[in-house]
Amino acid sequence: MNHDNDGRSGKGQVKLRAFEIKDIPALHRWLNDPVSIEMVGRTPLTYEQTVQHVDKKRQNGDLVLAVDNEAGELIGWIFLQHIEYEHGRAGIGILLSPEARGLGYGFSAMRQMIGIGFGQLRLNKIYLTTRGINDQAVALYKKVGFTVEGQLRKHGFSGGRYYDTYFMGLLASEWNVD
Numbered sequence: 001m002n003h004d005n006d007g008r009s010g011k012g013q014v015k016l017r018a019f020e021i022k023d024i025p026a027l028h029r030w031l032n033d034p035v036s037i038e039m040v041g042r043t044p045l046t047y048e049q050t051v052q053h054v055d056k057k058r059q060n061g062d063l064v065l066a067v068d069n070e071a072g073e074l075i076g077w078i079f080l081q082h083i084e085y086e087h088g089r090a091g092i093g094i095l096l097s098p099e100a101r102g103l104g105y106g107f108s109a110m111r112q113m114i115g116i117g118f119g120q121l122r123l124n125k126i127y128l129t130t131r132g133i134n135d136q137a138v139a140l141y142k143k144v145g146f147t148v149e150g151q152l153r154k155h156g157f158s159g160g161r162y163y164d165t166y167f168m169g170l171l172a173s174e175w176n177v178d
């Protein structure tokens with residue numbers, strides 16, 4: 001696969017930059033979107049909880065980046081977390097604003113962040129967990145190249161029902177293969 005052109009799908013192109021304190025109000029809004037609560041969180045978050053969430057990620061040494069669209073407008077955040085250099089692995093997470101979903105921005109953002117993970121941080125593996133009910137996210141991750149490595153049965157609870165959790169992984173060797 002050739003990953004030089006991260007806009008392979010011909011859809012939304014993003015630019016990643018450092019996530020700043022001024023970006024937190026937007027993050028607070030996205031996290032409280034009903035879809036986010038169902039797919040990422042559990043309950044609504046206060047602004048202070050959102051600030052603490054960002055602080056905690058920084059203290060943990062996560063790489064947290066803002067996602068800007070072609071017009072330079074903030075449309076999401078993306079991060080590498082649980083970075084463990086001794087194992088050469090990290091987890092990845094992404095959240096886009098409700099208005100920016102379904103336009104291909106997630107594909108562009110994931111590809112750029114994975115490029116940083118493998119190309120600059122010299123990771124060997126990037127992984128994630130996602131709710132089995134999140135069809136859009138699962139489709140995106142498969143399109144990017146992730147493989148479902150495990151399915152945890154009835155691992156979470158949302159909207160009055162239990163759902164499976166998928167563990168998905170991508171190896172550097174799979175990313176670099178032409």
Ligand SMILES: CC(C)(COP(=O)(O)OP(=O)(O)OC[C@H]1O[C@@H](n2cnc3c(N)ncnc32)[C@H](O)[C@@H]1OP(=O)(O)O)[C@@H](O)C(=O)NCCC(=O)NCCS
Binds near residue numbers: 095136
């Ligand atoms: C999940 C998320 C990152 C996906 O990014 P996105 O830019 O919106 O993704 P897109 O919809 O453009 O692309 C994903 C792919 O899934 C497909 N897709 C979209 N909705 C789908 C659905 N309900 N079922 C199956 N496939 C779907 C799209 O067709 C697209 O494939 P294509 O480009 O070949 O057509 C984004 O929607 C988001 O931030 N959602 C809320 C937070 C969240 O769920 N984060 C992930 C937690 S694990």
